[in-house]
Each structure stands twice: as C-alpha cells, then as structure tokens.
Amino acid sequence: MPIHEQSLIRPENLTTHEEKIIDGIDVSGHWSTFIESRVVTDYNEQMEDEIAALPGGEFIHRCWQCGSCTNSCTVNAVNPEFNPRFWIYLIRMGIESELIRDKDIIWQCVSCNKCTYACPRDVYPEGVMKATSHWLELKGHTPQSPSAIFDEVCTDQIVDTGKIEDGRTLRRFMQKTGQSLLQDWIVAMIKQLVSHLPVSLLAKMGLSTLIAPRTSGWSGARRALKRYIEEQQTEQQMAVNPVVAGEEKH
Amino acid sequence: MTNPILIAGGGPAGLAASHALSCLGFKSILVEKEDRLGGAPILSGYAKLVPSGEWARDAIGGMVERAMNDPLIDVRLNTTVTSFSGESGRFSAGLSDGSGADTGAAILCTGFTHFDPVNKPEWGFGTFEDVVTTTQVEQMISSGQGVRCPSDQRKPKRVAILLCVGSRDRQIGREWCSKICCTVSANIAMEIREELPDCHVYIYYMDIRTFGLYETKYYWKSQEEFKIKYIKARIAEVTSDGERLIVKGEDTLVKRPITIPFDMVVHAIGMDPNTDNRSISSVFGVTLEPNGYVDQLSVYGTVGATSRPGVFVAGSAKGPETIDDSIAQGHAAAVAALAAANPAAETA
Known part of the structure; x- marks a missing residue:
C-alpha cells in the first residue's frame, strides 16, 4: 500500500x-x-550526514522524491511496505522514529540494482538501502542478521588463515547463532560424506578441521587486512557517533 | 530622418532598446521616472544575476554607463510621460519636466513592481523582523554585509525559503507564475550556503520551475553540490516561539503536519504588474490584459505590438520576465518600433 x-x-x-x-x-x-500528535517538530540534520558517511549512502542528498526507485523495486512488488523513496525522505528530514518503525523491512533489499538504473539523479538507492541497514545495526536498532554473522565467520577465518574451512565455518556459525550442531540435516550430511567419500579425502578433511592450515606467508597479508578493517570500523563509528568515537581515539 | 523613438523606462529592456537603436544610427529618448537608470536590478540592489553570475552593478551598470555616454540616447531622469497623442510615425509626447517631443514610435519598458508580502500576513512579513524577502537577501549579499538575521545581526543556522509568495494565489488575485523566483531562490540558497557553510537551507515549494537550462545550473546544483533541501509543502503560517520563527504547514510527502523552528524565513516574492500600469495605460492609450500587465497584441507577427499601433512593449511590463529575455525583447521591440516610425522602410 x-x-x-x-x-x-x-x-x-x-x-x-x-x-x-x-x-x-x-x-x-x-x-x-x-x-498522539503526528506533528514533526524539528529536523534532525545529523541523520542524513551519518548515513551519507557510510558506504553506499554518499549520494542520498540528490534525491528529489520522484519515486522511480520504489516503482522499479523488486521487493516493493512483493511487499508494498518496502518503499526506498519514503525512507530516503525520512532520512533526509531526520524523522528517525518513522524510519525505525520499518527496521525489519529495510534490510530485505535484494540488491538487484533496478533502482540504480531507474534513478534519474544517480542517488544509487541500492547503496542507500545498504548504508541504512548498516546504520540501523551500528546504532543498535537491529541485531546482527544471521547472514552478517555468517559473513563475519568467513571473514575472520580468511583474515586469520587465508582460507575458509567448511567444518570450522559450520561449527562457529551454529555456535554464534545459538544452534545445536546435532541438526538432522547435518547428521544426514555427515553420514552421506562418510559412506561415499574416499578415505584419503576424509582424512584430509578431518586433518584440516583440526589443524586449520594457513596460506604460506600469510602473516603480512593478515596484518594489512586487520589494519584496513580497523580503519574502516573506526571511520564508520566516527560517522555514526562522532563524539564517542572521537574520544576513544584520543 | 526619422523622429526619435520614445522609450519609457530605463531598466534592462529600455537600456537594450535604446542601445539597439543607437547601433543602427537612430536616436532615442530614454525617459526614467527614478533618479538613475538600471531598473529593478540596480534600484533594488540585486546581487549576482541569473544565469551569468555577474554582479548586477557590473552587468547592468555597464549597460547604464553605455547609455549615459551615448550621444544618440537622450536620457531624461526623474521624468515621466504625461501625454501621448498622434499616430504611428508622428506622435507627440508631453513630459513631466514641461518639455515635449516629436517621436515616431514608443516602447513601453516600464517593468514590474515587487509583490509586497504584507499582503500575505499569515507568513509573518512585517510582524517578525527575521522574515525577509528575496530582495532583502539580495541586498544583504550585494552590500557585502552578508546574510544576517535583521533582529540581532546573528548568522542564521537554519533558513527557510518560501516560494510563490505573491504568485499562483487566487486568494490575493495573483494567478500567474512569476517565472524567476524558483531559480533566484536556488541561487540565493547556494549563496547563503557559500557564505555560511553551517547554515541549513530549506526551500518550501509547490512546484519547482527552474525552466530550461536552469534545471542543472540551479536546481540540480543546489541539491547536489550545496545540499539544499526541497520540501513539497505550502506553508500555512509563520509564527514565533519568542526566540525563533516557527514555520507551520504540511509535509505532503509524509502527510504529516510540521512546526519547524527557523532563524530566518525568506519570501520569494513575485512580480506584480507595475503599480503605475493604469496611468501608463491611459497616457499611452494601450489596453491591459486581465492581470494588469500591458496587453500584447501579437505574439508572432510584430514583436511587442500593443493595442495601439506604433506603441510597443518589452520586458516585464507585459508579464513576469527574466533579465536576459527582457534585453532580447528590448532589441526586438526596437526593430519593430523603427519600422513603425519609418513607414518608408516598410514600403521600400
């Protein structure tokens, strides 16, 4: 609607x-x-700046509310409550309470980028959706999504060892999301693996899971990656909460 | 030799018409009721003009100087036309300084009058000091004083520009679009942000009419580079909480009432027909169109023709007009007037 x-x-x-x-x-x-009064009594000018400072949100100020993004939106066709144009407006005017009402829908963007090609002003609404979800998470309005946790498990492993090891990924993900490893599908999968894979391959897999081998000469890459991630995180914290992040830095 | 052409009004259109005639080697009498030439851009102290970005005092000032030093242009300041009789090619004009002149044709370049926003009392002009007009902001910029709240000279942190003040409003009998205010407002908004980068500027609009090439140069640029915020809302009233101005209205895009505090509210005032148009109409024997501007007889045949043969009109005397179009119309009317004053040229 x-x-x-x-x-x-x-x-x-x-x-x-x-x-x-x-x-x-x-x-x-x-x-x-x-x-209760619906009157908007002030503009929160900080909100747009915060979201504009996150990756993807840079061009939000260009929006002139034509609605091309919402009209072209894949998700909007399924869920009419998904309205990028409206959210962009709320962010620009700083109507935070209204945006937070939709916090459980905003992240549903499927990044099809139809809006990116429909937008006459190059706002990159897809990027704005990404930045907005990110903002909601950084501000603590939404919990970390399972997919973000999964990404984090993979990223942590790559930063650490240069490789992704399936068994470890599965274990950590289930642990972080509070799920038991004794799921029917996991048990079934392991049974199938044991009965069908050659023993040599099974032994190799088991060994990998236990000792988590590293890519040779990875330590330099790890240092660089960690430094970069730290920089990015500080920058984003600064964007969303300049005072607190600034104090931490000093 | 043709009689000189009488030009009423020394603004951009009149200056252009007299210059065009002079370039062709013909004389003109330039009658101006104020004590100097230049029209609204000079008399009202405009800042940087659209679309050149040149200061009005340089751009229009240059035209004034050119006219003052031109031997073919007879400039009469502090003067008005009191009578105008005869017919095309052989008019006789009486001037307020007691003199008279034989003239072949006349061009009305009598311009417009700024809308006086006290006629929209709900928007607070005349009640609150910090409610000003676009003309006042132009003057703040052109005088070098900078944009300041008149009440205490503080730098505004938040400015609202209300569009269509005195335009497109049947309540006050002004149905026309004043054509230039959207572009001028975008320009002023950018100038405010340039001077005061910490100041947030909001423009409340019904439609944005930055026509033609002004779209990118003003509307888009003001949003993309200067982060001006445009809000689709016609403001209901401007009040005060004792400290700041309170702007009330409906934000139509979220369908919610708004009562937002501002330091300064700027009225983008429209262009009224010149308040002298009734006497101009009776002196020159030309009809006015229903809104009160000088009636244009023909759009395609003879440029600037009025209801009286031999009398022409150019610029904002015949409806809201931009400076550059007024200048173009001044040139065009000069050619039309020349042809009327010199029928031999037509038959030759």
Missing part, C-alpha cells in the same frame, strides 16, 4: 484510560481516548 493510503491514526498512537476523571467528569474507557 503506498504511504499516502495508509491510515493516519495508528493503533499504537491511541491511548485510553480504564479509569479517568478530568475536572470531576468521568471519562473512563473510550471517552478518554487520546491520539
């Missing part, structure tokens, strides 16, 4: 008191229904 067709009065903005007496008049129950 396009935004302008949504009801202006939301259930969560209504309050009623079971027992309420105002100036001696009993207004208990629905007689005391109040509608």
Whole structure:
C-alpha cells in the first residue's frame, strides 16, 4: 500500500484510560481516548550526514522524491511496505522514529540494482538501502542478521588463515547463532560424506578441521587486512557517533 | 530622418532598446521616472544575476554607463510621460519636466513592481523582523554585509525559503507564475550556503520551475553540490516561539503536519504588474490584459505590438520576465518600433 493510503491514526498512537476523571467528569474507557500528535517538530540534520558517511549512502542528498526507485523495486512488488523513496525522505528530514518503525523491512533489499538504473539523479538507492541497514545495526536498532554473522565467520577465518574451512565455518556459525550442531540435516550430511567419500579425502578433511592450515606467508597479508578493517570500523563509528568515537581515539 | 523613438523606462529592456537603436544610427529618448537608470536590478540592489553570475552593478551598470555616454540616447531622469497623442510615425509626447517631443514610435519598458508580502500576513512579513524577502537577501549579499538575521545581526543556522509568495494565489488575485523566483531562490540558497557553510537551507515549494537550462545550473546544483533541501509543502503560517520563527504547514510527502523552528524565513516574492500600469495605460492609450500587465497584441507577427499601433512593449511590463529575455525583447521591440516610425522602410 503506498504511504499516502495508509491510515493516519495508528493503533499504537491511541491511548485510553480504564479509569479517568478530568475536572470531576468521568471519562473512563473510550471517552478518554487520546491520539498522539503526528506533528514533526524539528529536523534532525545529523541523520542524513551519518548515513551519507557510510558506504553506499554518499549520494542520498540528490534525491528529489520522484519515486522511480520504489516503482522499479523488486521487493516493493512483493511487499508494498518496502518503499526506498519514503525512507530516503525520512532520512533526509531526520524523522528517525518513522524510519525505525520499518527496521525489519529495510534490510530485505535484494540488491538487484533496478533502482540504480531507474534513478534519474544517480542517488544509487541500492547503496542507500545498504548504508541504512548498516546504520540501523551500528546504532543498535537491529541485531546482527544471521547472514552478517555468517559473513563475519568467513571473514575472520580468511583474515586469520587465508582460507575458509567448511567444518570450522559450520561449527562457529551454529555456535554464534545459538544452534545445536546435532541438526538432522547435518547428521544426514555427515553420514552421506562418510559412506561415499574416499578415505584419503576424509582424512584430509578431518586433518584440516583440526589443524586449520594457513596460506604460506600469510602473516603480512593478515596484518594489512586487520589494519584496513580497523580503519574502516573506526571511520564508520566516527560517522555514526562522532563524539564517542572521537574520544576513544584520543 | 526619422523622429526619435520614445522609450519609457530605463531598466534592462529600455537600456537594450535604446542601445539597439543607437547601433543602427537612430536616436532615442530614454525617459526614467527614478533618479538613475538600471531598473529593478540596480534600484533594488540585486546581487549576482541569473544565469551569468555577474554582479548586477557590473552587468547592468555597464549597460547604464553605455547609455549615459551615448550621444544618440537622450536620457531624461526623474521624468515621466504625461501625454501621448498622434499616430504611428508622428506622435507627440508631453513630459513631466514641461518639455515635449516629436517621436515616431514608443516602447513601453516600464517593468514590474515587487509583490509586497504584507499582503500575505499569515507568513509573518512585517510582524517578525527575521522574515525577509528575496530582495532583502539580495541586498544583504550585494552590500557585502552578508546574510544576517535583521533582529540581532546573528548568522542564521537554519533558513527557510518560501516560494510563490505573491504568485499562483487566487486568494490575493495573483494567478500567474512569476517565472524567476524558483531559480533566484536556488541561487540565493547556494549563496547563503557559500557564505555560511553551517547554515541549513530549506526551500518550501509547490512546484519547482527552474525552466530550461536552469534545471542543472540551479536546481540540480543546489541539491547536489550545496545540499539544499526541497520540501513539497505550502506553508500555512509563520509564527514565533519568542526566540525563533516557527514555520507551520504540511509535509505532503509524509502527510504529516510540521512546526519547524527557523532563524530566518525568506519570501520569494513575485512580480506584480507595475503599480503605475493604469496611468501608463491611459497616457499611452494601450489596453491591459486581465492581470494588469500591458496587453500584447501579437505574439508572432510584430514583436511587442500593443493595442495601439506604433506603441510597443518589452520586458516585464507585459508579464513576469527574466533579465536576459527582457534585453532580447528590448532589441526586438526596437526593430519593430523603427519600422513603425519609418513607414518608408516598410514600403521600400
């Protein structure tokens, strides 16, 4: 449903008191229904700057609200609540509370980039969606998504050893997401592997899982990667929370 | 030899018309009611002009100097035309200084009058000191003083520019689009950001009409390079909380009421018909169109023809106009007037 067709009065903005007496008049129950104000009383100018400072969000200020992104959007076709144009506007005007209401939808962007090619002003809405999800996560509005955890497990291993080892990846991912390794599908997969793979290959796999071999001469690459990741993280923290991050740095 | 051409009004159109005639070797009488030439850009102290970016005092000032030093242009300052009789090719004009002149044709370059925003009291002009007009901001910039809140000379942290003040508003009988205010506002917004990089500038609009090449040069540039924010909303009222101005309206894109604090509110004032148009109409015997501008008889046949043969019109006397188009129309009207003043040229 396009935004302008949504009801202006939301259930969560209504309050009623079971027992309420105002100036001696009993207004208990629905007689005391109040509608919370929808008035925007200020612009939060920091919000756009924060998201613009994250990778992908650089060109958000170009948006003139034509709606080409939303019209071309793959996800919008399935879920009309997914409205990049609207979110870009909320970010630009700093209407944070409204954006956070949609925090569980924003990350659903599938990065098909149809919006990127539809946008007449090169806003790169796909990038803005990425930056916005990232911002929501950095600000603590959304928990780390399972896919982000999976990425992290893989990245950590590559930084550490230069390789990804499947068994280790699976174990760490299940552990970090609080899932048991004794899943039916895992048990079935291991049974199949044991019964079908040649013994030599199985031995090699088992050994790899145990000793986690490194790419030779990796230590230099590891140092460089770690330094780069640290720089990026500091930069992003600075963008989202300049005061705190600045103090930490000194 | 043809009688000189009478040109009423020494703004961009009048200056261009007199210069065009002089280039062709013909005399003109340039009548200006104020004490100097230049019209609105000079009299109202405009800053940098659209689209050249040149200062008005240099660009239009140059045209003024050229006219003042031209022996073929008879400049009459502090003067108006009081009577105008005869017919095309043989008019006789009476001037307010008591003199008279025989003239072959006349060109009305009498311009416009800035809309006075006290006629929109709900937007706070005249009530709150920090509500100003685009003309005032132009003057702040051109005087070198810089953009400051008039109440206490502080640098504004947040500025709202309201478009269509005195334009496109049936409530006050002004249905026309004043054509230049969107572009001028984008230009002013960029100048504010240039001087005060920490100042946030918001433009409240109904439509953005930065027509033609102004799209990239003003609208896009103001958004992409200067981060000006455009909000689709017609403001309901401007009030104050005692410290700052409060702008109330509806943000139509999120369908929510807004009451936002601002340090300064700028009215992008429109172009009214010249307040003298009724007397101009009666002196020159030309009709006005329904909005009160000088009526143009023909668009395609004779450029700038009015309802009276031999009397022509150029620039914002016949409707809101840009400076560069006024200049072009001044040139065009000069040629049309010359042909009317010298019928031999037509038959030859």
